[in-house]
Amino acid sequence: MYTIGQISEMFQIPASTLRYYDREGLFPEMERTGGIRRFGEREVEALRVIECLKASGLEIRDIKQFMAWCVEGPSTYGLRRQLFETRKKAVEEELRQLNKTLDMLNFKCWYYDTAIADGSEDKLNAMLPDKLPPKMQKLYDSCHSKE
Amino acid sequence: MYTIGQISEMFQIPASTLRYYDREGLFPEMERTGGIRRFGEREVEALRVIECLKASGLEIRDIKQFMAWCVEGPSTYGLRRQLFETRKKAVEEELRQLNKTLDMLNFKCWYYDTAIADGSEDKLNAMLPDKLPPKMQKLYDSCHSKE
């Protein structure tokens, strides 16, 4: 069993944030001795799940719902499974979006490398809509196609 | 040239958000006729860059700085290049993190599939620290190694 200070150290999360999570119902079965929180294996695993669900873009209130399902027992396995499936879809979509962002950043890096080499953006602007080097044309098109 | 309503439609961004961006200095050279904003090609491209930099995790105040550099001219090519390089690093790191998150989500999907098939988590908990199927062991380890 750990104190809030030990968990704070272990996960590099401020104790105030852990208390906030507790207040929000993210550790529904946490024990206490003399008013002081005792984090057990259950809470440590909960915190790993919290970090995962947060990273997937889920809000605190929905993480609370998940934790409530865990307390409810086997009857909520389906709901929990469905939640993780939905989060997977969201993360996969976010990965696609981030890869597009990376394409644009790579294009911009090349763009400024070229502008620096040329001393101005004039040459670049002359080739701009569709006379770029093939490698760059792909990146450019993927960022400038239909909004 | 476009009105704010046309750009709002085009990018699916509320007009109030576009006005907010303008107030924050994200369109430093935008023209007006009779008080009304006219978005030209410069602003359309700026908006694409804004969306890219935002998606990379950059804050509005720093996007404003970038736009100011663009107005300053060729002397800031180096700074702009550096910004995109830094953003690339940040996005690459975010991609790594998101892939780890995806690993955990995949593990949890398998976990609940198994729990549903078994009717309880008992079998699962018995194999839990290190007796999982090899495929799952990898995912599990990557989410439970040292905090």
Added chain:
DNA sequence: CTAAAACTTAAAGTTAACTTTAAGTCAAGC
């Protein structure tokens, strides 16, 4: 037994990125 460190609470404060409101101005069609 006592002092200090670590814990507790409720309530107020912070921050970023918008969003809404209220009151008014501009532009297009009839």
Added chain:
DNA sequence: GCTTGACTTAAAGTTAACTTTAAGTTTTAG
């Protein structure tokens, strides 16, 4: 010329996720 829809502003409001504060309690070390 007038109505209507789209635009304008400044200022206040919203939301999520914390963070800080102030006052007090519990645990630990000597």
